[in-house]
Amino acid sequence: MNLQAELITIGITAGLALGILISCLVFFGIRWYKKWSNSTRSASEGTSTTLPIRTNGLDTSTDFSASITSSISMSENVKSYSPFSWWSCQSKDHFASQSGIPKYSYKYVRSLLSTREIQRATQNFTTTLGQGSFGTVYKATMATGEVVAVKVLATDSKQGEKEFQTEVVLLGRLHHRNLVNLVGYCVDKGQRILVYQFMSNGSLGNLLYGGEKKLSWDERLQIALDISHGIQYLHEGAVPPVIHRDLKSANILLDNSMRAKVADFGLSKEEAFDGQNCGLKGTYGYIDPAYVSTSKLTMKSDIYSFGIILFELITAIHPHQNLLEYIGLAAMDHDGIDGILDKQLVENCDIEEVRQLAIIAHKCLHKSPKKRPSIGEVSQVILRIKNRRQHRPLSRGLSQLEDQNDELSRTASMNHKQSG
Structure with a gap:
């Protein structure tokens, strides 16, 4: 009888252990599959890029405030991750997709605004728009003729690195006519650069x-x-x-x-x-x-x-x-x-x-x-x-018009009495 009870106990314990093992394998298998499918999808979409440029361009800013549904569809991929989780990932495809900013081939991006152009331009800028904890903001004219504000992260800025991450993540999904538009960004050769629409009347x-x-x-x-x-x-x-x-x-x-x-x-x-x-x-x-x-x-x-x-x-x-x-x-x-x-x-x-x-x-x-x-x-x-x-x-104009009509009526009435 005791032997039978011990066998039952051993069987239950082994079953539980096996169930836990299977559950763990399934859990890690699903996580591996999601990562594999994401990387496959990124690879099929094109070459990784260091400077994504937004499709709506420099001078436009789409307003989704009138439609919550549109905002939800824009950010449904954003809600499922921690704001900075992408930064620890080595894949630039993952970085670009998580920020919500569209990806393009490097050749296409370079035709608009190349990393080399930004780096060369920032060394020769004479027009400084501002200076903050992030770094210096310069005024620049791109090859396309568009005037932009280029914010360059100072190499010794500790706070600026985190601010850079936040800007890209948030402005990748925030679109409104009363928010400054992020045109593009650069993460290359130790440089952290943000490119904004230029606001000609300053702050x-x-x-x-x-x-x-x-x-x-x-x-x-x-x-x-x-x-x-x-x-x-x-x-x-x-x-x-x-x-x-x-x-x-x-x-x-x-x-x-x-x-x-x-x-x-x-x-x-x-x-x-x-x-x-x-x-x-x-x-x-x-x-x-x-x-x-x-x-x-x-x-x-x-x-x-x-x-x-x-x-x-x-x-x-x-x-x-x-x-x-x-x-x-x-x-x-x-x-x-x-x-x-x-x-x-x-x-x-x-x-x-x-x-x-x-x-x-x-x-x-x-x-x-x-x-x-x-x-x-x-x-x-x-x-x-x-x-x-x-x-x-x-209303003031209507009031003045009414006063003028009243005056004309009084004048006409007086003229009529005098003629009588």
């Missing part, structure tokens, strides 16, 4: 604080609306949503039509980080105090930064020049926001519109992130302000 920060060009109230209101649309796409249109994490006037760029685009996604995080503990990153003066105190990154952190930008548009006071103190004093003063209005706007704007924009900006800066409005709500308020402004001349 909002330069225009507000250092540029010779004066921004009208109409332009500032349109810039605010453009920024809100860009953030709204990141928060509500992108799949998965993205927290920018470094919104500031220096990262808002303007094209030749003075339309604003959000730039610099090196510090951005996907929605998975919303409400999670995250290393403190950003720019002093724009960072959400709640994020500083809790290290928890949320979408409302972007809302706070946008509120600061809105007050910059109203006051032309930089956050490093005690903007928050001025805002606090204005809130207690009888004149309110009127007292710190940018001098260029005095008597050149509708003060009621300025006050309405200041009200929503104040809400963006609320101490409690939960009580701050969503970017969709902020965008609607700015749009209503702008629409009222557009309709006001029409």
Whole structure:
């Protein structure tokens, strides 16, 4: 009897061990097959490339914010991997496909913008557009005649390497008219290079604080609306949503039509980080105090930064020049926001519109992130302000026409009485 029980126990144990072994073999077999099929597919699509160029070109940016379905189809391959998992992979085909940027043969890419041309050009650039933790940004004209901004990673930049990875991954799947377009990138011979569409009017920060060009109230209101649309796409249109994490006037760029685009996604995080503990990153003066105190990154952190930008548009006071103190004093003063209005706007704007924009900006800066409005709500308020402004001349014109008709009627009536 005991022998029979022992045999049964041995049989069960052996069966379990065999089942576990078979399960492991199946699991690793499936993983091997997926890797093999991916590499086979990549090989069949063409030669690997170090500089993929986006098909929609330099001056175009497709807007998928109106269709969530389109965004899902664009990013369904992105959701299944960790944002930086591709970087440890040696296959450049894998790198290109995971970033979402189309691949081409090296011969085709070289005809548009070769690695050698970029490296030679960056050594001879005399026009520097900016300098950051990533490296230097240059202005260049490619062989096709297109003007671009070339961001070259500094060889000693530790933070820039990670930012480079994030930019390629995110901008490979983010497409909106109010986001700066990544034209291409280069990973070759130790070089890390990003190529963007050129924004001829520079950054909002330069225009507000250092540029010779004066921004009208109409332009500032349109810039605010453009920024809100860009953030709204990141928060509500992108799949998965993205927290920018470094919104500031220096990262808002303007094209030749003075339309604003959000730039610099090196510090951005996907929605998975919303409400999670995250290393403190950003720019002093724009960072959400709640994020500083809790290290928890949320979408409302972007809302706070946008509120600061809105007050910059109203006051032309930089956050490093005690903007928050001025805002606090204005809130207690009888004149309110009127007292710190940018001098260029005095008597050149509708003060009621300025006050309405200041009200929503104040809400963006609320101490409690939960009580701050969503970017969709902020965008609607700015749009209503702008629409009222557009309709006001029409209503004013109709009113003047009615007054003229009344005057003509009175004149005709008086003439009729006199003739009688």
